[in-house]
Amino acid sequence: MSEKVISIKGVSFQYPEQETFALREVSFDVYKGEWLAVVGHNGSGKSTLAKMLNGLHYPSQGTVSIGGYKLTEEHVWSIRGKLGMVFQNPDNQFVGTTVQDDVAFGLENNGVEHGVMQERVFASLEKVGMTAFLNQEPHHLSGGQKQRVAIAGVIALRPDIILLDEATSMLDPLGREEVMNTVRELNEKEGLTVISITHDLEEAAKADRVIVLNEGRLYIEGTPADIFQLDRELVQLGLGVPFAVQMSQLLADAGLKLSQRHFNEEELVNELWTLNFEK
Amino acid sequence: MDIKLREIEYRYAAGTPFERSAIADVTFDIPSGQYVAIIGHTGSGKSTVLQHLNVLLKPLKGEVQIGNRTVSSGRKEKNLKDVRRRVGIVFQFPEHQLFEETVEKDICFGPMNFGVMEEDAKKRARAAIQLVGLPEEVLGKSPFDLSGGQMRRVAIAGVLAMKPDVLVLDEPTAGLDPRGRQDMMDMFAKLQKENGMTCVLVTHSMEDAARYADTIVIMHKGRVFRTGAARDIFSDAGSLTDVGLDVPETVRFQRLFEQRLGRPLGKVCLTPEELAAEVGRLRGEQS
């Protein structure tokens, strides 16, 4: 595979005053341009991991390197320039009083020159399709729109990686779709590396690679097709399975022949047909 | 207790330059003991309708019949306590309403507002905490020391302790992980079946609506777009897509399968379990 942009080696983390580790000996790499989904139920350690990738926590053991920098207090600001983060609550990350002020916030922090700033604010809003809302105030925007503004704020800083920390979990279905399409386009057209931390397995099904966390450990790593073969095991981990996987299982239980668990509905219908009904 | 909405209309900030219409000409029934799902996009007027069910909002036109009480515009409404007790609303992210030092006190807040004595309220709190699947020890803790999922359960217990006849749920599973979501929806279905409670679910999830509801009300742009039995509504997938709503996954999958099969199955299936059984039966017939 291509170039590594993040490398995590033997990372453990313990919150102060807590007995158990939130992360235990987690190791994995992230490659340039890929879409990696990190899934796990609430309390599996995925939020801790997200915060660590942005230098909001430092590992108790092990090393994290991002974009060639080792995660230490010395490099944390360089790392934040390489990796931008979109948080769960659309309201609590909107700093500016208007859309354009909010997108500019990160640029201001990094001391970007005024002329360049104007260009980048506009270009970023164009990429997320929000230029018509330049002077809107946040309380007039939908959740999905606010998250798109947050994405614009991130890409204005031209990072290599965007980290979505359950960025769609508070949105309605339309908002979710709107945000996912925006990120997909950035991933495909701009080659932005995407790490999406989520408990939505439908979303994970569309990733290039999936990592499952459970009780702070890396439970399994693989392509969505690999992961979804686990089906009931995933349910036991507190994760839902995509509809087609669930359907495959139920059909198999009802005595229908199927070679594997499908996570694509068309493939499932095809196999269901060929193995069971075609004469 | 039946609730009937008759041509109700509501506008926000009526009489100011900021006035905007929320709902108009909304008519439908919530028969006693039924599970009714109200679906529609954000801004379709679902939440406004919901607030009429216990008179948090009063219609500007039309009337709402709640049991034997009629609420209409123009009339001053006094003593709404009885209505508020009989129609319990669990708002979106209900954990945001917790405020007491202990879970027990918070659950007792509702019942005691409605005149229940402290001893009795405490009994109700114990019963309610069990209903939502939390251990009794939780009662003595501060609600702010609990996890997000537990806080939500406590908030729901606070509404259940009022012993409402009608339980109104506004996106009760928003933000929960899949396991939490499933548990919670099963809990409401059980309450409705076993305690004969009327359930009104406001949701974006077509799957939940298809699985749990007897009757479905589709809201679109502040009006009722369609109402009907769940199976009838989902048989006509075209009208759902007309207003930009998704078809439940099961129905979508059934349609794909029917295309390969070249003919429709006998009925539209509302859950994956039902569909799997139907396909299994078909396979049995063919061999």
Next chain:
Amino acid sequence: MMEKLIIGRYLPADSVVHGMDPRAKLLFIFIFVLIIFLANNPVTYTLLGAFTLFAVFLSKVKLRFLVNGLKPVLILILFTFLLHVFFTKEGDMIARIGFLTIYEGGVIKGVFISLRFFLLIFVTSLLTLTTPPISVTDGIESLFGPLRKIKVPVHELALMMSISLRFIPTLLDETDKIMKAQMARGADFSSGSIPDRVKAVIPLLIPLFVSAFKRAEELAVAMEARGYKGSEGRTKYRLLHWSLRDTMAMLLLGALSAALFMLRS
């Protein structure tokens, strides 16, 4: 009630006053508030009044709108007026009502003080009506910039102000939601004795505080993730432009001050 209050509201429009540099407007108000106290006779008050009306005319804000906005403070003004009328004992006595006597000097003083109030409110309302809150903040930050030398955290204060402005509508929404949720649980915010009512707001206030703190915490994390590390090395997206008209406004104000000095008795 809230809809009638105009102080703190911004009314977008295209006027000379809207286009002014917020620093100019802030300075203007500061000086204006000071020179109001120079006026002490009918001529000087007329001059001030005319000047204010001229500013209102330039701002394209409807006079009716400003007058309506005075309603909430009318009681206060009336009270001060009566206080002066009844308790100033200067000049000729003009009336006697029961044990109260009214002197000519009292009436004049009452009128002047009320006028002073009106002018102050007019001019400050004019500032907020013609300047988006965020520009006011920018203006304040820039004007107080020199205080940074004596370690006043000017930038941080301005940021705090702008974040508060941004969260006001969010928190108002939240208040409404929590209030409704508690009303659905039988809470009653609008009747009962005063101690009952005070007690009734606890279920509203505590959730509001909890949520505000949570928001603040999340916002702080988000700001740090976006590279916020204080004012050092920071550039600004919003730039202020001092133009000819701002200088003109200042000159005009200078002329007014001079005139007041000469005409006061």
